[in-house]
Amino acid sequence: MSSTIAADTIEVMEQQDTDPRSAGRSLTAEEKRDIDREFSHYEDRDSVALEALRVVQKHRGWISDDTLYAIADYLAVSPTQLESIATCYQLIFRQPVGKEVIFLCKSSSCWIMGCEKLQRHLEEQLGIRPGQTTPDGIFTLLETPCLGDCDKAPVMMVGEEMHRHMSADKLDEFILEKKKHHADQSAD
Amino acid sequence: MLTNPLTKNIGTEGIATTLERYLENGGYRGWRKALQMSPDDIIKTVQDAGVRGRGGAGFNTGLKWSFVPRDEKAPPTRYLVCNADEMEPGTFKDRLLMENDPHLLLEGMAIAAFAIGARRAYIFIRGEYHLAAARLETAIEEARARKLVGTEITSTDFQLEFHVHRSAGNYICGEETALINALEGQRAIPRAKPPFPQVSGLWGKPTVVNNVETLCNIPHLIELGVDWYKGLGRGEDGGTKIFGASGRVKNPGAWELPMGTPIREIIEQHAGGMQDGLKLRGFLPGGGSTDFLGPDQLDLPMDYDTVGKAGSRMGTGTITVLDDQTCPVGLVLNLTRFFARESCGWCTPCRDGLPWAVKLLARIECGEAQPEDLELLREQAQRMGPGNTFCALAPGAAAPILSALKLFEQDFNDHISRGCCPYDLERQNIPLAV
Numbered sequence: 308m309s310s311t312i313a314a315d316t317i318e319v320m321e322q323q324d325t326d327p328r329s330a331g332r333s334l335t336a337e338e339k340r341d342i343d344r345e346f347s348h349y350e351d352r353d354s355v356a357l358e359a360l361r362v363v364q365k366h367r368g369w370i371s372d373d374t375l376y377a378i379a380d381y382l383a384v385s386p387t388q389l390e391s392i393a394t395c396y397q398l399i400f401r402q403p404v405g406k407e408v409i410f411l412c413k414s415s416s417c418w419i420m421g422c423e424k425l426q427r428h429l430e431e432q433l434g435i436r437p438g439q440t441t442p443d444g445i446f447t448l449l450e451t452p453c454l455g456d457c458d459k460a461p462v463m464m465v466g467e468e469m470h471r472h473m474s475a476d477k478l479d480e481f482i483l484e485k486k487k488h489h490a491d492q493s494a495d
Numbered sequence: 496m497l498t499n500p501l502t503k504n505i506g507t508e509g510i511a512t513t514l515e516r517y518l519e520n521g522g523y524r525g526w527r528k529a530l531q532m533s534p535d536d537i538i539k540t541v542q543d544a545g546v547r548g549r550g551g552a553g554f555n556t557g558l559k560w561s562f563v564p565r566d567e568k569a570p571p572t573r574y575l576v577c578n579a580d581e582m583e584p585g586t587f588k589d590r591l592l593m594e595n596d597p598h599l600l601l602e603g604m605a606i607a608a609f610a611i612g613a614r615r616a617y618i619f620i621r622g623e624y625h626l627a628a629a630r631l632e633t634a635i636e637e638a639r640a641r642k643l644v645g646t647e648i649t650s651t652d653f654q655l656e657f658h659v660h661r662s663a664g665n666y667i668c669g670e671e672t673a674l675i676n677a678l679e680g681q682r683a684i685p686r687a688k689p690p691f692p693q694v695s696g697l698w699g700k701p702t703v704v705n706n707v708e709t710l711c712n713i714p715h716l717i718e719l720g721v722d723w724y725k726g727l728g729r730g731e732d733g734g735t736k737i738f739g740a741s742g743r744v745k746n747p748g749a750w751e752l753p754m755g756t757p758i759r760e761i762i763e764q765h766a767g768g769m770q771d772g773l774k775l776r777g778f779l780p781g782g783g784s785t786d787f788l789g790p791d792q793l794d795l796p797m798d799y800d801t802v803g804k805a806g807s808r809m810g811t812g813t814i815t816v817l818d819d820q821t822c823p824v825g826l827v828l829n830l831t832r833f834f835a836r837e838s839c840g841w842c843t844p845c846r847d848g849l850p851w852a853v854k855l856l857a858r859i860e861c862g863e864a865q866p867e868d869l870e871l872l873r874e875q876a877q878r879m880g881p882g883n884t885f886c887a888l889a890p891g892a893a894a895p896i897l898s899a900l901k902l903f904e905q906d907f908n909d910h911i912s913r914g915c916c917p918y919d920l921e922r923q924n925i926p927l928a929v
Contacts, residue, residue, distance in 0.1 A: 348660075351679075353681075398664045418826065418829040452837060453583065455582070455589070455623070455624070
């Protein structure tokens with residue numbers, strides 16, 4: 308069997324690469340403006356890939372396949388290349404996440420200080436395992452490598468906030484507070 | 496005599512040093528002096544002082560800078576990159592410096608950029624360090640407004656633009672060639688060397704990548720000179736260093752101390768010794784990719800070559816302390832899981848070898864291993880050793896495994912002969928699920 312690919316097949320592949328199967332896959336003017344702002348910091352358009360993913364994720368919460376195609380199109384890079392970048396970073400979400408993403412530090416110092424026990428507690432209280440989101444859409448639990456706060460272990464990061472010297476009691480307090488916060492917000 | 500150049504401006508915890516306070520304390524004097532010097536003299540000063548890379552490798556910083564081609568035929572565009580991707584397990588020193596005294600880093604970077612002729616400088620910071628990144632961005636604005644950096648630097652035609660590049664959580668980005676790929680918007684995988692980044696780095700241009708703490712050493716060295724710098728050290732190496740201790744010690748933390756400070760002093764005096772009822776079993780001198788050392792090595796001075804001769808590395812200088820009621824096998828399993836997760840997958844010994852090591856360690860930890868599994872683990876770790884991989888990730892991952900097999904041999908054997916982990920699981924929070 309010949310290993311060469313027929314010319315018309317290549318054409319189809321190329322079209323798919325640059326012109327994804329379309330409708331609903333475009334960036335908003337605001338997203339484009341936010342990405343444009345980053346271009347001046349780098350030598351070429353490709354270099355903005357991560358920044359573009361972050362900017363759009365800020366607007367949409369996560370990067371769906373459609374979103375990925377839209378960004379790739381805008382930067383004129385292949386979706387495959389952009390996917391290879393999106394998937395190597397833990398802060399880029401390729402699946403929907405909850406409003407509060409809990410990054411529980413699982414590295415050596417936090418392990419010595421009891422992060423496994425904390426994790427079991429969190430899993431019991433929230434009813435989810437790492438990588439899952441609670442049915443109410445509030446919490447996502449993720450394990451993270453060292454957060455660089457080892458003298459205050461065990462620690463976790465939620466959004467941009469560090470939670471230090473964690474304990475089961477402090478976790479309960481945190482969960483209650485966040486639940487209340489989101490209940491108040493949806494009541495408003 | 497100034498003995499704490501890295502932390503002298505750091506005041507109340509949680510408040511960053513402002514430009515006003517930084518200037519009042521003599522800030523940017525090193526930068527002003529550097530602008531009156533020739534780049535060659537700056538590089539020679541840094542080389543003569545013996546400043547060694549604080550990211551862990553300990554390479555002579557001035558020598559690294561000297562590899563950048565600067566003759567007439569050299570490419571006019573060059574880059575300086577600050578490696579602020581602090582992600583080594585057990586390491587928390589660069590966060591402290593960036594959050595509390597961002598201008599010290601900017602001043603160090605300005606001098607380094609001037610020395611190598613770079614007009615653009617990037618701070619490659621890990622995405623989780625939100626506060627540090629925000630404070631650095633504020634500091635850059637402050638310095639630009641005061642014409643200390645930017646396109647209108649007072650009394651020079653040298654121009655220097657800064658940009659904070661926020662990464663998004665990926666350990667391999669700490670490896671300088673993977674970091675360069677990441678900055679170019681590529682997948683973060685290491686590049687083959689040569690060419691070295693100093694010759695062909697970011698966008699193919701000469702590039703120097705230095706760690707945060709390394710660059711923070713530069714301003715005072717330029718201001719106060721080689722003799723002062725060398726005089727700060729207690730042993731072979733000059734200068735001071737942020738040392739730290741974490742684990743079950745009484746007072747975990749980070750402190751600026753002279754290079755060559757004995758490990759015992761750091762753990763017993765500064766960290767207050769072990770928590771009540773616990774004994775020290777061993778320690779990782781500077782991060783998860785350094786070899787374990789035992790209690791008999793406590794009197795070693797923290798110098799790059801001394802710790803190296805003892806069979807480990809000083810690494811990042813932030814010590815992880817292992818106590819006698821925490822399972823060493825469990826700790827090695829934890830570290831190996833981290834490295835397996837963070838392997839970029841580019842070369843086989845790392846991508847395939849680390850998951851195998853995790854499986855073997857998990858089997859041992861759960862008491863399901865056979866005696867011959869220990870030899871298998873040793874062989875597997877050796878295959879991930881230096882020379883077999885693209886970068887230092889896998890050899891770094893092999894370090895705690897191989898050293899633990901030696902230092903905690905009895906523990907490994909006990910797990911196998913008893914068919915379970917001999918440590919108190921509930922108390923120690925050992926992962927039961929493999």
